[in-house]
Amino acid sequence: MKTDPLGVLTGEHYLDGDYACGEGAMAAGCRFVAGYPITPSTEVVERISQRFPMIGGTFIQMEDELASMAAIVGASWTGVKSMTVTSGPGFSLMMENIGLAAMMETPCVVVNVQRGGPSTGLPTMVGQADMMQARWGSHGDYEIIALCPESPQEAFDLMTDAFNLAEEYRTPVLFMMDECVGHMTEKVVIPDPDKIDIVPRKLTRAKPEEYKPYLVNGNMIPEFARAGDGYKFHTTGLTHDEKGYPVMSEECQAVLVKRLVDKIRLNADEIAKYKEDGVDGADVVLVTYGITARVARMGIDLARKKGVKVGVIRLQIVWPFPEKRIRELAGKIKAFVVPEINYGQIVLEVERCAAGKVPAILVSHMGGGVHNPEDIRDAILEAAK
């Protein structure tokens, strides 16, 4: 369906990535946000708290990030599109209830504007070191969807994807910005509301007496009933059967957890979103995301000037990882190069998919700034030898 025009600030704007992210959420139909202040993400909720009273949304500043995450999971059970926003330390605190959202199959969006870590780290400076935490941060087996914008414009655009994927797969979706994208100001074009397609909450049509909250018929996504509609359903963070009742057995665990993982893993190709440039016939392929994708462009240009055939895959959705595409390329190229602002995270995933056929070379920046394009160029030249 087309989005609710009330949330859409159509026009050309000059916005930083945090504001653009907030506008993207409102344009995508988000109407409940709970958050706790943390640099460098706070501008997202500041923007939202300024506009929500005029568009029928409710913002609440909770007492901590544990509460913020719990509140958006609770709110989502009323059918409202809900979101919270944080950075590294707050992201760590949210992990338990991200797991609850995954287990209860609750659509919601968590924005993490990444800064340098570990611990308090570099609160005002960039990092990309939460990428594996996004994938594995909560305990137990589950799969997640995570997006990564490279610009304020994309912070706006990809928010619609984030909310839509949360609805389609009934899962928490992580929006992995970084401080650079969050704080850089650029032109952002917000389209007309009739150009923004959103996925509304699909409510079950089953009769209350026949409804089972976790029954799946063929596909892997159960039908949703919202609180207050007379379904009297039960949901729990315990391992549960199709009625939502706790069942402490190996069999129930296997059926439930396999489905939670497979509903995303088996749809990875469907979910995947990346942009390619010059990959066909390339000797070296860069795998990039976030602000680093933009820095890498100059490194690529410099390498191309030296005659190297270099292509790039820019990940807009990092999790689930585009495994199939990386495997295909591994048979055709000399090496992957992965620049990232951490000491090696996504490079591990590239290496796994390359499965020993070609090397995956890390170009690390430890955080607090972005790469020198020359370092990326040099890595490409080395890889092409």
Place this chain on the structure above:
Amino acid sequence: MSKVIERTIDATEHPISPYIRMDRMPHIWCPTCGIGTVVKCYATALDESGIDINKVSIVSGIGCTGRTAGYMNLDGFHTTHGRAVPFATGLKLGRPELLVTVFSGDGDLVGIGGNHFIHAARRNIDLLVILINNFIYGMTGGQNAPTTPITAKTSTMPFGNFERPFNIPHLAASCGASYVARYTSLHVRRMTKAFKEALSRKGFRFIEIVTPCSTLYARLNKLGTGLNLINYYEKSSEIRNGVDTRDIDISFQDKIICGKFIDEERPTFLDMMHDHYKRTLGDRYVPMSNEGGMIRE
């Protein structure tokens, strides 16, 4: 001499069976545990108050009391340890017409969840919070709780507790709760009446029920069974409505002051928010509707 009373109870004929997921019985609670009594009184209060059950949600955290959300035939959310109150806050704000009750144990509500408890009371968010206080962590095997009376033995204070416990009605009252009461699971009529009354009120309503844990608290402290604890409640509890909550600490096997301590109408979080935005933004204010913020097809 104990007598065996032979009778069969038809599950469908029990007066509160419409409020219970009978397909989940028997429950996991121990014999002479007090939680079932509180559930019965809450269900009775719902029944007698005649409110639309379809609009009632129940949220609980983790522990013995945490299981309540799974046994009641309502929209029920069994969430994470300590987070029932913020989860319920989201539920209420997402669809303001809902009537949301939190069932929580003492460790859940004021141990791991203490921060949420005081802030929800401060905001006067529209929640009925029922605390089942058995002075101990039951589910995990009898560890010390933030409510364990001084000298009482727990599995992590084997020589007796020396930490000062919370006086939770006082905590709730000092943070701004609009309704505060305490009873024991002996006081089934007063408790039911308090639940009914609190269901008709707005804002942050807090009711503490002191209940027996026979398997751990009574056994570790050589107090007999749950029945002996009920006898102790009968002997040592005192109804003192309106008393200053500063004076109602509970000491080991000592007096338990019960009653209704606070019943004041105060504007809730949503009242304050609506009034403030109406005043400051005028016609530009678009409140979320009572049916919630869901965007429909």
